[in-house]
Amino acid sequence: MAGMTLTEKIIAGHSGNGRVSPGMTVWVTADLLMTHDVCGPGTIGILKKEIGEHARVWDPDRVVIIPDHFIFTGDADARRNLDTLRGFVKEQGIRHFYDAGTDRYSGVCHVTLAERGHLRPGEILFGTDSHTCTAGALGLFATGIGNTDAAFVMATGKLWLRVPETMRFVLEGTARPRVTAKDIVLSLIGGMGVDGAAYRTMEFCGPVIDRMGIAERMTLCNMTVEAGAKSGIIAADGTTQAFLKGRGVAASVAVGGDPDARYHSERRVDVTALKPQVACPHSPDNVRDAEECRGIKVDRCYIGSCTGGKIEDFVMACEILDGRRVAVETCCVPATAQVARELQTRTVGGRTLGAILTAAGATIGPPSCAACLGGPPDTFGRLNRGEVCISTTNRNFPGRMGAPDSKVFLASPYTVAASAVEGRITDPGRFSG
Amino acid sequence: MEQAITARVYVLGDDVDTDQIIPARHLAISLDDAAERARYGGLALSGVPLEKAGLPGGNRPFSDTISSRSPYAIIVAGKNFGCGSSREHAPVALAEAGLRAVVARSYARIFYRNAIDGGYFPPLESEEDLTGWFATGDEAVLDLGAAALRNITKNRECALREPGAAGEIIRAGGLFEYARGRGLVEKRR
Numbered sequence: 001m002a003g004m005t006l007t008e009k010i011i012a013g014h015s016g017n018g019r020v021s022p023g024m025t026v027w028v029t030a031d032l033l034m035t036h037d038v039c040g041p042g043t044i045g046i047l048k049k050e051i052g053e054h055a056r057v058w059d060p061d062r063v064v065i066i067p068d069h070f071i072f073t074g075d076a077d078a079r080r081n082l083d084t085l086r087g088f089v090k091e092q093g094i095r096h097f098y099d100a101g102t103d104r105y106s107g108v109c110h111v112t113l114a115e116r117g118h119l120r121p122g123e124i125l126f127g128t129d130s131h132t133c134t135a136g137a138l139g140l141f142a143t144g145i146g147n148t149d150a151a152f153v154m155a156t157g158k159l160w161l162r163v164p165e166t167m168r169f170v171l172e173g174t175a176r177p178r179v180t181a182k183d184i185v186l187s188l189i190g191g192m193g194v195d196g197a198a199y200r201t202m203e204f205c206g207p208v209i210d211r212m213g214i215a216e217r218m219t220l221c222n223m224t225v226e227a228g229a230k231s232g233i234i235a236a237d238g239t240t241q242a243f244l245k246g247r248g249v250a251a252s253v254a255v256g257g258d259p260d261a262r263y264h265s266e267r268r269v270d271v272t273a274l275k276p277q278v279a280c281p282h283s284p285d286n287v288r289d290a291e292e293c294r295g296i297k298v299d300r301c302y303i304g305s306c307t308g309g310k311i312e313d314f315v316m317a318c319e320i321l322d323g324r325r326v327a328v329e330t331c332c333v334p335a336t337a338q339v340a341r342e343l344q345t346r347t348v349g350g351r352t353l354g355a356i357l358t359a360a361g362a363t364i365g366p367p368s369c370a371a372c373l374g375g376p377p378d379t380f381g382r383l384n385r386g387e388v389c390i391s392t393t394n395r396n397f398p399g400r401m402g403a404p405d406s407k408v409f410l411a412s413p414y415t416v417a418a419s420a421v422e423g424r425i426t427d428p429g430r431f432s433g
Numbered sequence: 434m435e436q437a438i439t440a441r442v443y444v445l446g447d448d449v450d451t452d453q454i455i456p457a458r459h460l461a462i463s464l465d466d467a468a469e470r471a472r473y474g475g476l477a478l479s480g481v482p483l484e485k486a487g488l489p490g491g492n493r494p495f496s497d498t499i500s501s502r503s504p505y506a507i508i509v510a511g512k513n514f515g516c517g518s519s520r521e522h523a524p525v526a527l528a529e530a531g532l533r534a535v536v537a538r539s540y541a542r543i544f545y546r547n548a549i550d551g552g553y554f555p556p557l558e559s560e561e562d563l564t565g566w567f568a569t570g571d572e573a574v575l576d577l578g579a580a581a582l583r584n585i586t587k588n589r590e591c592a593l594r595e596p597g598a599a600g601e602i603i604r605a606g607g608l609f610e611y612a613r614g615r616g617l618v619e620k621r622r
Contacts, residue, residue, distance in 0.1 A: 007597075025598040033507075036461045038520070039519065039520065039521065040455075041464070041465070042464040042465065042521060042522070045465035046551075049465075050618070050621070051608040051618065068454050069460075070460075070461055075461055077461035077463070078461040080461075080463075083460055100466040127519075128517055128519055129518070130517065130518045130519040130543055143517060144518075145543065145546065146519055146520070146521035146524075146543060146546060146547035146550065146551065147464070147521040147551070148521060148552075148607065148608055148609070149546060149547070149550050149608065151609075152550070152612070155548065155618055156618060158617070158619065160608075162598070176466075176485075179465055193514065193542070194448055194513060194516055195512060195513035195539065196450070197539065198513065198539065198542060199542050222587045228513065228516065228542070230542055269609040283448060313577065314566050323451055336458070352559055361449050367590070373452070373457040373518070374452075374456065374457045375457055376456055376458055376459060376461070377458065395450070395452070395517060397448075397450040397452050397453065397517060398452070398453060398480065398481075399453070399456055399480045400450075400457075401454055404473055404480065404482065
């Protein structure tokens with residue numbers, strides 16, 4: 001009998017089954033449920049409707065509420081939704097609440113979960129956001145769910161799952177300078193299509209992963225949902241343990257797949273020849289080499305989101321922007337308050353990232369999801385007038401960042417920064433170190 | 434769940450994502466207040482580019498913005514319907530417009546779960562791509578018992594896939610009802 005993959009082992013361990021295999025439908029216990037301001041209120045509404053006004057969450061310490069979507073807006077409905085979360089947190093005695101307008105406010109939920117030590121390898125995280133799969137970078141089974149499923153988890157601590165097949169990607173070789181995890185994942189999505197991993201999990205391993213830091217692993221896992229995957233995952237290793245230790249999370253038992261595990265497929269991907277990638281409008285799988293898009297004029301550059309708004313993303317952008325000026329409006333949105341603070345302390349070439357961005361003529365907005373998903377019309381960086389934008393975010397479906405006639409190109413922080421300097425899509429390779 | 438649905442069909446292509454089903458700027462509207470929730474019906478599919486809104490010709494809005502209801506109760510779509518975000522506002526908006534079923538070649542998994550677990554409408558899978566077999570406005574009968582969709586206008590019948598394990602939740606009317614029937618959550622008071 002074949003062994004189990006990492007994902008199958010995590011699900012088996014949470015389902016009371018000694019072993020599970022792909023296609024089985026099982027009930028699992030959740031370790032953590034995350035929700036935010038866009039889906040939290042609806043989730044709470046379903047919990048109360050289905051269980052009653054007296055409903056209690058199964059474990060208030062396993063519920064994390066992170067407002068991040070519509071924070072810096074005058075939209076009255078958005079403010080009401082924040083009040084709904086506040087009332088629920090108080091009523092239920094939930095401790096892990098990063099409330100807007102307070103010192104606790106953090107910003108983008110997926111980056112917050114990692115930063116604030118909520119994630120542990122081998123655990124199961126459900127979140128009311130499709131990019132919950134980001135947490136797979138720390139060795140969790142983490143997946144996005146809707147309001148009804150989240151309300152069910154709140155009520156019972158359980159959820160049904162169909163055990164996904166695992167697609168294994170062994171990343172080999174050495175990426176060229178200015179080629180990042182974003183380029184790797186865009187290239188994979190371009191090859192597979194936006195449903196190429198539908199219902200499956202994408203597991204990454206190999207020497208490229210062994211050398212990759214947590215931030216870049218998060219970028220890789222974050223965009224697995226753009227290939228339709230249920231989750232993305234990387235087995236915890238020394239890099240993971242060091243990251244966790246830095247956030248006060250006790251070292252956990254190492255979990256990995258069995259040597260005789262059975263995979264849906266195993267693909268060896270040599271990243272050595274990979275060039276900077278761009279996903280063209282209007283789909284994340286419409287991927288080309290950046291140099292093929294060279295010369296396309298842009299009106300806006302955007303650096304931010306769970307995908308491309310981490311401190312490491314701004315370090316990359318600043319390696320290009322240091323000593324240069326942007327030619328078009330460039331909006332920077334640090335994912336979290338901690339990233340915003342670090343912009344003032346982290347340096348490239350002896351200057352802080354904040355100083356570099358400001359000197360380059362970029363604008364820095366407050367931490368949140370901001371224009372990644374458009375949002376209310378007064379959202380910082382939103383494409384309100386049919387602009388062409390190159391962005392470090394994750395989706396470029398029609399109207400994703402605002403106006404229906406806007407166009408979004410997705411790329412790495414290097415490529416976005418290089419394009420900002422030129423005012424046209426630019427392969428960052430020409431800005432060598 | 435009804436056994437047969439006779440309705441006019443609305444046709445969409447591949448990879449219709451949740452931003453097209455319900456653009457993000459509307460997501461702060463309450464899902465719990467009945468009057469606000471009804472507004473989602475008028476916004477359903479408002480992000481679909483005009484040339485793709487109601488194939489093959491396009492330019493046919495799905496719902497009436499005044500009544501917030503749609504004259505189409507069945508959607509026929511291509512592959513990967515509902516890809517993108519986890520927003521349950523997407524199936525809610527379609528259901529509020531009066532939608533009673535989607536027949537697509539395939540679904541993105543979160544949308545599929547949301548439609549089933551929320552008990553909004555059955556997301557059914559066709560054995561082959563049906564978008565070329567239907568034009569927006571065609572009349573069709575969806576026979577859930579026989580797992581078939583018949584185009585009355587064009588007199589053609591197409592087979593649908595059995596939903597498998599999720600079928601039990603569809604028949605129960607959603608995850609909470611399914612779980613109540615098995616004693617997994619308490620009975621509604």
